Amino acid sequence: MIQRSLENFVVVAILVLIVAIYMYLTVLQATNLEVEEVSRFYMGAKGYVSDEVWYVDAARNILRKIFGLEPKQIGSTFNATLVYPSKDCAMRASNNAQAYGITVVSSAFSKLNAIYVSANSREAIENFGKATNATDIVYGWILGDAEGINNYLNLEHPPMAKYLIALSMLLLGDKPLYWRIPSIAMGMLIVVLTFFIVKKLIACKELAIIVATTVAVDPLIRNLASIALLDIFVAAFTLLTIFFAMNKRYKESLIVLGFASTFKFTALLTFLPVLFLYIGELIERGINKFTEILFKAIEFLLLAILSFIFFQLLVSIPIILKIGFGPWLQQSLWGAISWHLSIKCVGSGCPVASTPWDWFFGVNSFPLYIYPNGSTLYAQGFVPAYMMSFILMLFTLTYRFQKAKSMSKKPWVMFSSLFIAYVLLWIAGAKTQYSFYAVQLTPFIYIYLIIQIYEFLKRDNVIHVLISWKKLFELLWQALLTLLSY
Structure with a gap:
């Protein structure tokens, strides 16, 4: 009895260690991708990796357009993307921003008539938006550069993943690492479920540990769990x-x-x-x-x-x-x-x-x-x-x-x-x-x-x-x- 309890404790300890290693590697990659994108912000980078631009922007739009909420503000400054009816309007707004106490963080948009700004108060951004005839003000991280993305809800896919991404924005804030927390959690669930499925299949804890380890370090699992795509959610709930x-x-x-x-x-x-x-x-x-x-x-x-x-x-x-x-x-x-x-x-x-x-x-x-x-x-x-x-x-x-x-x-x-x-x-x-x-x-x-x-x-x-x-x-x-x- 004591020996069996000890064996179970060792197995659980190893599984926890595997999950911890997975978490470290995945969070590290998610963070590195954010740092890499932010370092190239001046070159027009937006912080999004691959197709997560569609799902994250859709999640933000669902949060504000469907639920009437906004992402939690991070830090003492307020950030927002201001959308305009034309390129000329966006350019004029950018040129006049300083007079309203507004800092233009980025104007590198080619498909969306917009600028990304920062200010010390929400009221300053609201007043600036009204004065420059902005058609939409989207608070949080900078929008992706795509026509109409400020209204995009990604309705060709069901909304559950976007709800979870939006929830992380609401509770933690709107930045790349926070968008990716639901994906990271799904990867952790995959590792744990893999262990229990193998254990059920062949009643061999040692082999279950080996399989869970290989899944935890697989590059596809790690890469998909470190960004906000839908497929890692599908993989977890498939298991x-x-x-x-x-x-x-x-x-x-x-x-x-x-x-x-x-x-x-x-x-x-x-x-x-x-x-x-x-x-x-x-x-x-x-x-x-x-x-x-x-x-x-x-x-x-x-x-x-x-x-x-x-x-x-x-x-x-x-x-x-x-x-x-x-x-x-x-x-x-x-x-x-x-x-x-x-x-x-x-x-x-x-x-x-x-x-x-x-x-x-x-x-x-x-x-x-x-x-x-x-x-x-x-x-x-x-x-x-x-x-x-x-x-x-x-x-x-x-x-x-x-x-x-x-x-x-x-x-x-x-x-x-x-x-x-x-x-x-x-x-x-x-x-x-x-x-x-x-x-x-x-x-x-x-x-x-x-x-x-x-x-x-x-x-x-x-x-x-x-x-x-x-x-x-x-x-x-x-x-x-x-x-x-x-």
């Missing part, structure tokens, strides 16, 4: 959905899946691995008839759809009350579905797109940030591990149809079915997928890879896989002989 499914709590799993979809619709791809786990559970319970499994699968799908609709409506109530149900339905549901199934951007000015299989080989990786020295921060995991997991997934394919029990079977099902879901999405029309989407797969890549390698430490398991391929080729050969005999 939580699977965690409930692994514990045979399928209703709770579907509830979490519905909530996960309020961050981004790609969370719904998790339904496929959950469905396969559910069908596997039915078979284990002795339900083998095709029609019975089919009806239960349809019932399972209907429950997932109800969960999706419920949570989409629930979290969107503030937006629906503001813009109306019809516009919300058109933009946030039908428009979002169309967006996910469309080719979003092509041409030389567009970010590099990739296919789901590219992600495993480091091909067409999305550039998140380009440093002044020319080095690039890519949305890319540890390629050798990703590549090996992909190869092993294909290598063990035939073995999955054998009746023999295998500790790697469920990890293989979760990993392969989520990958297949992305392939199906690509086939359905989403040809412009980006490598940072792969963060949803990352924990399952390591879960499968390490458990599969552990299983292959017994040579007999490798032989069983080879025999399964031999049987397949023999079957194909017999089929070919039968075909040629006619």
